[in-house]
Ligand SMILES: Nc1ncnc2c1ncn2[C@@H]1O[C@H](COP(=O)(O)OP(=O)(O)O)[C@@H](O)[C@H]1O
């Protein structure tokens with residue numbers, strides 16, 4: 131055949147910038163944020179630092195702690211530049227310095243597991259004081275909730291696309307469900323489920339599912355409706371039954387929409403699991419965050435936050451990788 | 465609709481061999497739109513005989529697509545009667561009377577060419593072995609053998625449209641309905657595909673309904689050229705082509721060809737001037 135073939139790319143990669151050119155802006159951003167953080171640590175912790183300095187015999191102004199309490203943080207910083215040396219190493223900082231968070235992160239992961247009495251090296255099981263253990267607890271609920279949410283979302287979307295009644299009855303409720311703040315709803319879900327004897331993993335997964343089904347419903351409804359009139363007409367010329375239209379046209383067409391939704395849904399699932407752990411205090415990153423705030427261990431909160439953020443990034447990345455593989459398999463990406 | 469009694473008493477309907485494959489009788493179709501009713505087809509009567517190649521030509525909006533879609537039971541007339549193979553269009557569709565080719569190839573990007581062509585076969589429940597056999601056969605018919613494993617994006621527009629014709633041929637419908645199938649292709653590719661379509665029509669002896677904007681295309685391909693005019697959409701002329709069945713591309717330079725083309729053009733102009 132003489133006609134030239136024209137390979138048009140299904141999805142082009144990013145901006146087309148070479149990878150090394152994309153690195154400096156990212157690095158610059160990180161450095162700027164770190165700098166702001168280090169600066170912010172000084173005024174945030176100034177009162178505690180000055181109290182400690184005073185106790186150690188340094189002269190601070192004003193000398194009365196009561197007077198200091200009513201003053202602005204920046205004013206205290208400016209009046210006592212000589213007494214702020216411990217700002218980045220205070221014991222119970224309001225805002226820990228980045229390196230304090232990193233130390234806490236190291237202590238509560240690698241160090242705890244390698245050297246801790248209950249760490250995996252000495253006891254053979256993960257320490258319940260380590261963030262690795264708590265991250266896995268959270269991840270469990272995240273996965274289960276995500277699975278339920280995604281299946282529920284796809285199921286509802288299929289129903290909505292095929293039934294006018296469902297379209298009119300389910301969609302408004304799905305939208306309303308997302309307007310209720312999850313922090314208000316989560317304790318109720320836990321209490322209600324507890325009263326019927328369900329606790330542990332399931333309530334957290336339910337909250338995760340509650341947050342993650344919605345983006346899947348919205349994305350899948352759009353995806354299942356994405357075939358154009360001509361493609362639907364083609365199916366009609368074959369007198370194709372509804373089930374064939376669904377499996378051979380609507381579902382494959384919806385795959386790109388599905389993955390876009392799944393990326394949002396998995397992040398929402400993680401949030402749901404963490405929120406579900408806040409009131410229960412039976413392990414998980416959420417429990418660690420709340421415990422940290424009870425005991426004024428801000429570094430612990432920040433460390434748990436960092437782990438949660440890293441998990442979210444990892445999960446979204448995993449979905450993106452699955453998306454690339456699937457689309458390539460389907461021939462929709464070169 | 466006509467009663468069974470009336471259909472029996474139709475003069476041409478007596479013997480099966482001469483009965484038209486498609487018969488439209490005083491067909492009317494009015495779309496109800498937000499801007500009021502649109503009279504897309506008015507009083508359209510036409511018989512299409514088995515094995516003929518009928519082109520529909522006319523300015524856009526004259527109801528060519530609508531008429532083809534009525535035959536395919538994708539639209540339903542609001543008046544008159546229409547039979548396909550002696551059945552209602554809906555029954556004919558269920559009996560797999562026709563294959564439909566749209567202006568865009570509309571291949572599924574997630575299916576290879578071979579699996580795209582197998583799509584109607586899968587839906588209609590053909591066995592795997594028969595699917596493979598038929599796919600190979602129609603691929604050869606449209607000269608795409610060897611492209612079975614390619615994905616649509618690896619093919620040019622012309623090749624994609626050939627694949628979509630193969631898809632319409634795969635399940636042995638004896639009517640092929642084509643709505644401006646080559647409208648989006650450049651002239652050279654179009655000439656090639658026109659030539660191939662004629663060969664294919666000759667080999668398969670199908671009845672073809674073909675919508676086009678192009679006078680040379682209509683004259684080159686057809687045994688009958690149906691000239692239509694808009695507002696309301698109606699038939700103004702049906703021209704029977706005296707050209708022989710064997711038509712090399714350079715037949716377009718013969719006086720006969722030019723003469724028919726002239727008549728078509730006159731018919732189109734008359735439709736405008738009314
Ligand atoms: N689904 C529809 N709803 C309303 N009006 C329509 C619809 N389809 C076609 N029409 C109108 O019917 C007329 C004939 O359209 P069409 O058959 O597509 O013309 P052609 O194919 O000859 O260009 C046009 O005026 C068009 O706007």
Ligand SMILES: [Mg+2]
Nearest residue numbers: 528529530643
């Ligand atoms: Mg048209």
